[in-house]
């Protein structure tokens with residue numbers, strides 16, 4: 616006789632490295648808060664082993680999971696089907712098995728927009744442009760989200776060619792400028808988003824003068840380590856509305872949890888405090 620309680624659906628986050636991930640804390644909090652059985656574990660898988668990990672998900676009892684660096688593109692390639700968002704971004708951060716086949720979504724877009732909506736309501740009204748710094752994978756998701764909300768975008772990146780490729784990927788609506796052109800661009804902006812790693816703990820600082828931004832502008836930094844970057848501190852000191860990366864991290868987790876565990880979780884103050892304390896602990 617099996618006396619063990621049923622353990623519920625099993626989900627994972629896979630990356631390389633993965634030790635820094637806050638996702639087990641977030642999903643573990645929701646499982647406990649909602650009184651659901653199930654588990655969510657971090658799995659470190661090196662790139663050469665990733666396809667085999669994906670092929671054996673069902674054997675390991677997983678119903679799905681999250682994918683982070685550096686596997687998001689490979690995960691997209693290995694899916695039998697994806698959402699339109701994941702197909703546009705060619706990157707998947709949320710996987711699930713359906714009738715034995717693997718499906719993928721990219722919830723970074725939804726997470727980014729939900730955090731802005733929550734922390735800076737009305738950010739997408741008015742005529743100002745969105746200035747986006749950076750042209751990596753994160754920038755791609757964010758540009759896509761901003762275009763969906765009808766924003767016109769000015770994109771600046773250290774390597775201009777990368778920004779041009781990103782703009783071409785989306786066609787109309789994205790104009791590329793040199794980094795030196797930022798002061799002019801900020802004058803007409805109602806949103807500034809940093810998607811580069813500048814300002815992250817142990818990375819070089821982001822050096823930018825926010826003086827040209829109009830007082831109604833919102834400044835969003837998708838970094839959450841530290842919780843408040845120097846960019847956000849300066850924006851706040853100028854009286855500008857700010858959005859930190861923690862909200863995006865929390866919001867991008869919601870759709871995956873709902874899919875694997877069958878209940879849509881909420882982002883409560885106690886979850887925010889828990890995540891903030893966890894980030895602060897490793898500062």
Ligand code: ATR
Nearest residue numbers: 749750751752753754772773774777810811812819
């Ligand atoms: P992700 O997928 O997380 O966006 P990425 O593809 O490595 O990560 O992109 C990192 C971004 O930070 C890029 O826009 C990068 O600029 P380059 O395209 O010129 O590499 C930017 N970045 C990283 N370090 C930088 C630095 N020291 N100065 C300016 N930009 C930097």
